Amino acid sequence: MTEAHRRKKQPEQVRQQLLEVAARLSHEQGVAGITLDAVSQAAGVSKGGLLHHFPNKLALLDGLFDDLVTRFDREIEAAIASDPVAKGRFTRAYIDVCFALDPATDVPGWRMLTIALIAEPHLKARWRDWVRRRSVEFADTDGSTGCVLARFACDGVWLADLMQSHELDAAARAGLVESLKGLSVQ
Amino acid sequence: MTEAHRRKKQPEQVRQQLLEVAARLSHEQGVAGITLDAVSQAAGVSKGGLLHHFPNKLALLDGLFDDLVTRFDREIEAAIASDPVAKGRFTRAYIDVCFALDPATDVPGWRMLTIALIAEPHLKARWRDWVRRRSVEFADTDGSTGCVLARFACDGVWLADLMQSHELDAAARAGLVESLKGLSVQ
DNA sequence: CTTGACAAACCGTCCAGACGGTATCTTTAT
Protein backbone atom coordinates (compact mmCIF):
# COMPACT_ATOMS: atom_id res chain seq x y z
CA MET A 1 0.00 0.00 0.00
CA THR A 2 2.43 2.62 1.14
CA GLU A 3 5.57 2.27 -0.83
CA ALA A 4 7.72 -0.56 0.36
CA HIS A 5 6.42 -2.40 -2.62
CA ARG A 6 8.92 -1.32 -5.13
CA ARG A 7 11.77 -2.66 -3.18
CA LYS A 8 13.63 -4.99 -5.44
CA LYS A 9 12.36 -8.47 -4.81
CA GLN A 10 14.86 -10.59 -2.99
CA PRO A 11 12.90 -13.43 -1.55
CA GLU A 12 15.84 -15.44 -0.35
CA GLN A 13 17.40 -12.50 1.36
CA VAL A 14 14.18 -11.51 3.06
CA ARG A 15 13.70 -15.05 4.23
CA GLN A 16 17.16 -15.10 5.71
CA GLN A 17 16.58 -11.75 7.31
CA LEU A 18 13.42 -13.01 8.95
CA LEU A 19 15.24 -15.96 10.42
CA GLU A 20 18.04 -13.81 11.70
CA VAL A 21 15.66 -11.39 13.33
CA ALA A 22 13.69 -14.19 14.91
CA ALA A 23 16.87 -15.62 16.36
CA ARG A 24 17.91 -12.26 17.66
CA LEU A 25 14.56 -11.63 19.26
CA SER A 26 14.52 -14.97 21.00
CA HIS A 27 17.97 -14.14 22.25
CA GLU A 28 16.99 -10.77 23.58
CA GLN A 29 13.53 -11.36 24.89
CA GLY A 30 13.15 -15.07 25.21
CA VAL A 31 10.87 -17.26 23.22
CA ALA A 32 7.92 -15.09 24.05
CA GLY A 33 9.63 -12.37 22.08
CA ILE A 34 9.08 -14.29 18.88
CA THR A 35 5.76 -12.96 17.73
CA LEU A 36 4.74 -12.55 14.15
CA ASP A 37 4.31 -8.85 14.67
CA ALA A 38 7.66 -8.34 16.31
CA VAL A 39 9.59 -10.44 13.84
CA SER A 40 8.01 -8.96 10.78
CA GLN A 41 8.36 -5.43 12.03
CA ALA A 42 11.96 -5.84 13.09
CA ALA A 43 12.73 -7.37 9.74
CA GLY A 44 11.19 -4.46 7.91
CA VAL A 45 8.53 -6.66 6.40
CA SER A 46 4.81 -6.67 6.91
CA LYS A 47 3.13 -9.43 8.76
CA GLY A 48 1.57 -10.59 5.53
CA GLY A 49 5.01 -10.73 4.01
CA LEU A 50 6.27 -12.87 6.85
CA LEU A 51 3.33 -15.19 6.49
CA HIS A 52 4.08 -15.46 2.82
CA HIS A 53 7.46 -16.96 3.53
CA PHE A 54 6.36 -18.99 6.52
CA PRO A 55 2.72 -19.99 6.38
CA ASN A 56 2.44 -20.09 10.16
CA LYS A 57 4.44 -19.62 13.27
CA LEU A 58 5.46 -23.22 13.55
CA ALA A 59 6.95 -23.06 10.09
CA LEU A 60 9.01 -20.11 11.19
CA LEU A 61 10.36 -21.95 14.21
CA ASP A 62 10.97 -24.88 11.98
CA GLY A 63 13.00 -22.82 9.60
CA LEU A 64 14.93 -21.40 12.51
CA PHE A 65 15.66 -24.85 13.77
CA ASP A 66 16.82 -26.01 10.38
CA ASP A 67 19.12 -23.08 10.13
CA LEU A 68 20.72 -23.67 13.48
CA VAL A 69 21.08 -27.39 13.15
CA THR A 70 22.65 -26.95 9.76
CA ARG A 71 25.14 -24.56 11.23
CA PHE A 72 25.85 -26.88 14.14
CA ASP A 73 26.28 -29.75 11.73
CA ARG A 74 28.77 -27.91 9.63
CA GLU A 75 30.90 -27.03 12.63
CA ILE A 76 30.83 -30.61 13.82
CA GLU A 77 31.85 -31.89 10.43
CA ALA A 78 34.66 -29.40 10.16
CA ALA A 79 35.95 -30.47 13.55
CA ILE A 80 35.74 -34.12 12.59
CA ALA A 81 37.62 -33.54 9.38
CA SER A 82 40.56 -32.02 11.21
CA ASP A 83 40.89 -34.87 13.70
CA PRO A 84 43.30 -37.59 12.60
CA VAL A 85 42.27 -40.13 15.22
CA ALA A 86 39.19 -42.06 14.23
CA LYS A 87 38.24 -43.29 17.65
CA GLY A 88 36.01 -40.82 19.44
CA ARG A 89 36.28 -38.29 16.65
CA PHE A 90 32.64 -37.34 16.70
CA THR A 91 32.60 -37.01 20.45
CA ARG A 92 35.61 -34.73 20.45
CA ALA A 93 34.03 -32.61 17.76
CA TYR A 94 30.89 -32.46 19.86
CA ILE A 95 32.90 -31.39 22.86
CA ASP A 96 34.70 -28.65 21.00
CA VAL A 97 31.64 -27.26 19.36
CA CYS A 98 29.62 -27.32 22.57
CA PHE A 99 32.29 -25.67 24.64
CA ALA A 100 33.02 -23.14 21.98
CA LEU A 101 29.52 -21.74 22.16
CA ASP A 102 29.22 -20.21 25.54
CA PRO A 103 31.53 -17.33 26.15
CA ALA A 104 29.59 -14.57 24.46
CA THR A 105 30.36 -15.18 20.86
CA ASP A 106 27.58 -17.63 20.47
CA VAL A 107 25.18 -17.15 17.65
CA PRO A 108 22.44 -14.94 18.98
CA GLY A 109 19.41 -17.00 19.64
CA TRP A 110 21.01 -20.35 20.18
CA ARG A 111 20.22 -20.41 23.81
CA MET A 112 16.71 -19.31 24.19
CA LEU A 113 15.72 -20.98 21.02
CA THR A 114 16.48 -24.30 22.56
CA ILE A 115 13.69 -23.77 24.97
CA ALA A 116 11.23 -23.50 22.18
CA LEU A 117 12.86 -26.60 20.87
CA ILE A 118 12.17 -28.48 24.03
CA ALA A 119 8.74 -27.08 24.45
CA GLU A 120 7.60 -27.76 20.96
CA PRO A 121 6.88 -31.45 20.44
CA HIS A 122 7.44 -31.13 16.74
CA LEU A 123 10.93 -29.76 17.06
CA LYS A 124 11.69 -32.16 19.84
CA ALA A 125 11.06 -34.97 17.41
CA ARG A 126 13.35 -33.43 14.86
CA TRP A 127 16.15 -33.16 17.35
CA ARG A 128 15.57 -36.76 18.28
CA ASP A 129 16.08 -37.65 14.64
CA TRP A 130 19.34 -35.78 14.53
CA VAL A 131 20.64 -37.57 17.59
CA ARG A 132 19.53 -40.92 16.31
CA ARG A 133 21.07 -40.47 12.90
CA ARG A 134 24.36 -39.36 14.33
CA SER A 135 24.56 -42.05 16.93
CA VAL A 136 24.01 -44.67 14.27
CA GLU A 137 26.47 -43.04 11.93
CA PHE A 138 29.20 -43.01 14.53
CA ALA A 139 28.29 -46.15 16.39
CA ASP A 140 31.62 -47.75 15.57
CA THR A 141 33.92 -44.95 16.55
CA ASP A 142 31.83 -43.26 19.25
CA GLY A 143 29.67 -45.93 20.76
CA SER A 144 31.64 -46.59 23.90
CA THR A 145 30.23 -45.74 27.30
CA GLY A 146 32.98 -43.19 27.70
CA CYS A 147 31.94 -41.37 24.55
CA VAL A 148 28.28 -41.44 25.39
CA LEU A 149 29.04 -40.20 28.84
CA ALA A 150 31.24 -37.42 27.52
CA ARG A 151 28.55 -36.22 25.20
CA PHE A 152 25.98 -36.26 27.96
CA ALA A 153 28.34 -34.19 30.05
CA CYS A 154 28.60 -31.74 27.17
CA ASP A 155 24.87 -31.43 27.14
CA GLY A 156 24.97 -30.81 30.85
CA VAL A 157 27.54 -28.08 30.51
CA TRP A 158 25.63 -26.57 27.68
CA LEU A 159 22.50 -26.59 29.79
CA ALA A 160 24.42 -24.98 32.62
CA ASP A 161 25.60 -22.28 30.25
CA LEU A 162 22.08 -21.82 29.11
CA MET A 163 20.83 -21.40 32.63
CA GLN A 164 23.94 -19.71 33.88
CA SER A 165 23.65 -21.98 36.85
CA HIS A 166 27.29 -22.88 37.32
CA GLU A 167 30.19 -20.57 37.45
CA LEU A 168 33.02 -22.17 35.61
CA ASP A 169 36.19 -20.23 35.03
CA ALA A 170 38.34 -20.82 32.01
CA ALA A 171 40.61 -23.20 33.91
CA ALA A 172 37.72 -25.35 35.07
CA ARG A 173 36.36 -25.48 31.56
CA ALA A 174 39.71 -26.46 30.17
CA GLY A 175 40.00 -29.18 32.77
CA LEU A 176 36.61 -30.50 31.83
CA VAL A 177 37.44 -30.50 28.15
CA GLU A 178 40.58 -32.44 28.83
CA SER A 179 38.84 -35.02 30.98
CA LEU A 180 36.08 -35.41 28.45
CA LYS A 181 38.48 -35.90 25.59
CA GLY A 182 40.24 -38.48 27.70
CA LEU A 183 36.98 -40.33 28.02
CA SER A 184 36.48 -40.24 24.28
CA VAL A 185 39.43 -42.51 23.58
CA GLN A 186 39.31 -44.70 26.58
CA MET B 1 -22.48 -18.09 43.15
CA THR B 2 -23.61 -21.50 42.08
CA GLU B 3 -22.94 -23.85 44.88
CA ALA B 4 -19.30 -24.72 45.27
CA HIS B 5 -19.42 -22.36 48.14
CA ARG B 6 -20.66 -24.72 50.71
CA ARG B 7 -17.77 -27.03 50.19
CA LYS B 8 -16.03 -27.33 53.50
CA LYS B 9 -13.24 -24.81 53.46
CA GLN B 10 -9.88 -26.46 53.18
CA PRO B 11 -7.55 -23.79 51.94
CA GLU B 12 -4.38 -25.82 52.33
CA GLN B 13 -5.82 -28.69 50.44
CA VAL B 14 -7.06 -26.48 47.63
CA ARG B 15 -3.65 -24.90 47.41
CA GLN B 16 -2.01 -28.29 47.11
CA GLN B 17 -4.56 -29.35 44.56
CA LEU B 18 -3.80 -26.29 42.47
CA LEU B 19 -0.11 -27.08 42.49
CA GLU B 20 -0.70 -30.66 41.55
CA VAL B 21 -2.96 -29.73 38.70
CA ALA B 22 -0.51 -27.14 37.44
CA ALA B 23 2.23 -29.75 37.45
CA ARG B 24 0.05 -32.21 35.64
CA LEU B 25 -0.94 -29.71 33.01
CA SER B 26 2.62 -28.69 32.33
CA HIS B 27 3.39 -32.35 32.01
CA GLU B 28 0.62 -33.03 29.56
CA GLN B 29 0.57 -29.90 27.47
CA GLY B 30 3.82 -28.19 28.06
CA VAL B 31 4.34 -24.89 29.76
CA ALA B 32 1.82 -23.22 27.56
CA GLY B 33 -0.74 -25.47 29.17
CA ILE B 34 -0.35 -23.64 32.44
CA THR B 35 -2.92 -20.91 32.13
CA LEU B 36 -4.90 -19.51 34.98
CA ASP B 37 -8.10 -20.60 33.36
CA ALA B 38 -6.97 -24.14 32.69
CA VAL B 39 -5.43 -24.67 36.10
CA SER B 40 -8.33 -23.29 38.03
CA GLN B 41 -10.87 -25.15 36.00
CA ALA B 42 -9.05 -28.47 36.19
CA ALA B 43 -8.71 -28.01 39.92
CA GLY B 44 -12.41 -27.41 40.29
CA VAL B 45 -11.86 -23.88 41.49
CA SER B 46 -12.76 -20.59 39.96
CA LYS B 47 -10.11 -18.33 38.58
CA GLY B 48 -10.77 -15.95 41.43
CA GLY B 49 -10.17 -18.80 43.80
CA LEU B 50 -6.85 -19.57 42.22
CA LEU B 51 -5.83 -15.94 42.36
CA HIS B 52 -6.77 -15.88 45.99
CA HIS B 53 -4.08 -18.44 46.74
CA PHE B 54 -1.54 -17.17 44.25
CA PRO B 55 -1.80 -13.45 43.58
CA ASN B 56 -0.44 -13.84 40.07
CA LYS B 57 0.89 -16.39 37.68
CA LEU B 58 4.48 -15.97 38.68
CA ALA B 59 3.55 -16.76 42.25
CA LEU B 60 1.97 -19.96 41.06
CA LEU B 61 5.08 -21.00 39.15
CA ASP B 62 7.09 -20.04 42.14
CA GLY B 63 5.06 -22.26 44.39
CA LEU B 64 5.39 -25.07 41.93
CA PHE B 65 9.10 -24.62 41.83
CA ASP B 66 9.35 -24.60 45.59
CA ASP B 67 7.37 -27.76 45.78
CA LEU B 68 9.50 -29.62 43.30
CA VAL B 69 12.83 -28.44 44.60
CA THR B 70 11.83 -29.39 48.11
CA ARG B 71 10.95 -32.85 46.93
CA PHE B 72 14.20 -33.15 45.00
CA ASP B 73 16.11 -31.95 47.99
CA ARG B 74 14.56 -34.50 50.27
CA GLU B 75 15.40 -37.34 47.95
CA ILE B 76 18.96 -36.15 47.65
CA GLU B 77 19.34 -35.91 51.37
CA ALA B 78 17.90 -39.35 51.92
CA ALA B 79 20.33 -40.78 49.41
CA ILE B 80 23.23 -39.01 51.06
CA ALA B 81 22.26 -40.28 54.46
CA SER B 82 22.39 -43.87 53.31
CA ASP B 83 25.83 -43.58 51.76
CA PRO B 84 28.66 -44.53 54.11
CA VAL B 85 31.46 -43.19 51.94
CA ALA B 86 31.95 -39.47 52.34
CA LYS B 87 33.85 -38.84 49.15
CA GLY B 88 31.50 -38.12 46.26
CA ARG B 89 28.43 -38.73 48.36
CA PHE B 90 26.49 -35.82 47.02
CA THR B 91 27.36 -36.68 43.47
CA ARG B 92 26.22 -40.28 43.87
CA ALA B 93 22.99 -39.08 45.41
CA TYR B 94 22.57 -36.73 42.49
CA ILE B 95 23.16 -39.58 40.09
CA ASP B 96 20.67 -41.85 41.77
CA VAL B 97 17.96 -39.28 42.03
CA CYS B 98 18.41 -38.08 38.46
CA PHE B 99 18.41 -41.56 37.02
CA ALA B 100 15.49 -42.62 39.12
CA LEU B 101 13.24 -40.04 37.58
CA ASP B 102 12.82 -41.04 34.03
CA PRO B 103 11.08 -44.35 33.53
CA ALA B 104 7.50 -43.22 33.76
CA THR B 105 7.06 -42.95 37.45
CA ASP B 106 8.43 -39.50 37.56
CA VAL B 107 6.46 -36.86 39.29
CA PRO B 108 4.15 -35.44 36.70
CA GLY B 109 5.33 -32.03 35.77
CA TRP B 110 8.98 -32.33 36.50
CA ARG B 111 9.94 -32.38 32.91
CA MET B 112 8.04 -29.66 31.28
CA LEU B 113 8.27 -27.48 34.27
CA THR B 114 11.95 -27.20 33.74
CA ILE B 115 11.32 -25.34 30.60
CA ALA B 116 9.43 -22.70 32.43
CA LEU B 117 12.34 -22.73 34.77
CA ILE B 118 14.76 -21.97 32.02
CA ALA B 119 12.52 -19.48 30.36
CA GLU B 120 11.63 -17.57 33.46
CA PRO B 121 14.55 -15.46 34.65
CA HIS B 122 13.21 -15.41 38.15
CA LEU B 123 13.15 -19.18 38.50
CA LYS B 124 16.42 -19.49 36.68
CA ALA B 125 17.97 -17.38 39.40
CA ARG B 126 16.48 -19.55 42.09
CA TRP B 127 17.89 -22.67 40.54
CA ARG B 128 21.23 -20.98 40.30
CA ASP B 129 21.06 -20.37 44.02
CA TRP B 130 20.33 -23.99 44.68
CA VAL B 131 23.29 -25.12 42.62
CA ARG B 132 25.56 -22.59 44.21
CA ARG B 133 24.59 -23.46 47.74
CA ARG B 134 25.03 -27.14 47.16
CA SER B 135 28.32 -26.84 45.39
CA VAL B 136 29.68 -24.79 48.26
CA GLU B 137 28.25 -27.14 50.83
CA PHE B 138 29.87 -30.16 49.22
CA ALA B 139 32.98 -28.53 47.91
CA ASP B 140 35.19 -30.75 50.04
CA THR B 141 33.68 -34.09 49.19
CA ASP B 142 32.38 -33.40 45.70
CA GLY B 143 34.60 -30.75 44.25
CA SER B 144 36.78 -32.92 42.04
CA THR B 145 36.65 -32.67 38.29
CA GLY B 146 35.30 -36.21 38.20
CA CYS B 147 32.39 -35.31 40.41
CA VAL B 148 31.59 -32.14 38.54
CA LEU B 149 31.78 -34.02 35.30
CA ALA B 150 29.56 -36.77 36.59
CA ARG B 151 26.93 -34.30 37.66
CA PHE B 152 27.04 -32.55 34.33
CA ALA B 153 26.53 -35.90 32.67
CA CYS B 154 23.53 -36.46 34.90
CA ASP B 155 22.10 -33.20 33.73
CA GLY B 156 22.73 -34.31 30.19
CA VAL B 157 20.94 -37.59 30.71
CA TRP B 158 18.15 -35.83 32.43
CA LEU B 159 17.86 -33.46 29.52
CA ALA B 160 17.84 -36.41 27.16
CA ASP B 161 15.04 -37.96 29.17
CA LEU B 162 13.23 -34.68 29.05
CA MET B 163 13.52 -34.51 25.31
CA GLN B 164 13.33 -38.22 24.77
CA SER B 165 16.17 -37.74 22.38
CA HIS B 166 18.25 -40.78 23.25
CA GLU B 167 17.08 -44.33 23.51
CA LEU B 168 18.85 -45.89 26.42
CA ASP B 169 17.90 -49.36 27.49
CA ALA B 170 18.16 -50.44 31.09
CA ALA B 171 21.58 -51.95 30.52
CA ALA B 172 22.98 -48.81 29.01
CA ARG B 173 21.61 -46.78 31.87
CA ALA B 174 23.09 -49.15 34.40
CA GLY B 175 26.42 -48.92 32.64
CA LEU B 176 26.28 -45.17 32.76
CA VAL B 177 25.41 -45.13 36.42
CA GLU B 178 28.31 -47.39 37.17
CA SER B 179 30.77 -45.27 35.20
CA LEU B 180 29.50 -42.11 36.78
CA LYS B 181 29.79 -43.48 40.26
CA GLY B 182 33.29 -44.54 39.39
CA LEU B 183 34.06 -40.95 38.50
CA SER B 184 32.66 -39.76 41.79
CA VAL B 185 35.40 -41.41 43.85
CA GLN B 186 38.28 -41.11 41.49
C1' DC C 1 -19.82 -8.96 62.32
C1' DT C 2 -15.68 -9.26 60.55
C1' DT C 3 -12.56 -11.83 57.92
C1' DG C 4 -11.00 -15.43 55.02
C1' DA C 5 -12.28 -18.29 51.10
C1' DC C 6 -14.10 -18.50 47.41
C1' DA C 7 -17.46 -17.37 42.80
C1' DA C 8 -18.51 -15.00 38.46
C1' DA C 9 -18.46 -11.57 35.38
C1' DC C 10 -15.70 -8.47 33.12
C1' DC C 11 -11.64 -5.70 30.99
C1' DG C 12 -7.56 -4.61 28.29
C1' DT C 13 -4.07 -6.49 25.79
C1' DC C 14 -1.81 -9.33 22.84
C1' DC C 15 -1.43 -12.34 19.17
C1' DA C 16 -2.03 -15.77 15.32
C1' DG C 17 -3.90 -15.97 11.30
C1' DA C 18 -7.31 -14.62 7.41
C1' DC C 19 -8.15 -11.66 3.85
C1' DG C 20 -8.05 -8.72 0.06
C1' DG C 21 -5.27 -6.02 -2.17
C1' DT C 22 -0.95 -4.37 -5.18
C1' DA C 23 3.51 -4.49 -7.36
C1' DT C 24 7.07 -7.04 -9.70
C1' DC C 25 8.77 -11.11 -12.05
C1' DT C 26 8.34 -15.04 -15.46
C1' DT C 27 6.36 -17.50 -18.96
C1' DT C 28 3.83 -18.04 -22.96
C1' DA C 29 1.49 -16.85 -27.14
C1' DT C 30 1.71 -14.19 -30.99
Next chain:
DNA sequence: ATAAAGATACCGTCTGGACGGTTTGTCAAG
Protein backbone atom coordinates in the same frame (compact mmCIF):
# COMPACT_ATOMS: atom_id res chain seq x y z
C1' DA D 1 10.07 -8.68 -29.90
C1' DT D 2 6.30 -7.94 -27.24
C1' DA D 3 2.14 -8.06 -24.90
C1' DA D 4 -1.02 -10.72 -22.40
C1' DA D 5 -1.45 -14.00 -18.63
C1' DG D 6 -0.42 -15.74 -14.80
C1' DA D 7 2.72 -16.52 -10.78
C1' DT D 8 5.23 -14.75 -7.06
C1' DA D 9 6.39 -11.48 -3.57
C1' DC D 10 4.86 -8.60 -0.87
C1' DC D 11 1.48 -4.88 1.96
C1' DG D 12 -1.95 -3.41 5.65
C1' DT D 13 -6.19 -4.25 8.10
C1' DC D 14 -9.34 -6.93 10.65
C1' DT D 15 -11.05 -10.48 13.72
C1' DG D 16 -11.70 -13.82 16.94
C1' DG D 17 -9.93 -15.91 20.68
C1' DA D 18 -6.89 -16.52 24.58
C1' DC D 19 -5.01 -14.92 28.69
C1' DG D 20 -3.59 -12.29 32.85
C1' DG D 21 -5.60 -9.73 36.03
C1' DT D 22 -9.50 -6.82 38.50
C1' DT D 23 -13.64 -6.17 40.66
C1' DT D 24 -17.62 -7.09 42.93
C1' DG D 25 -20.38 -10.19 45.27
C1' DT D 26 -21.42 -14.19 48.41
C1' DC D 27 -21.12 -17.35 51.90
C1' DA D 28 -19.40 -19.68 56.02
C1' DA D 29 -16.68 -19.85 60.16
C1' DG D 30 -14.94 -17.92 64.18
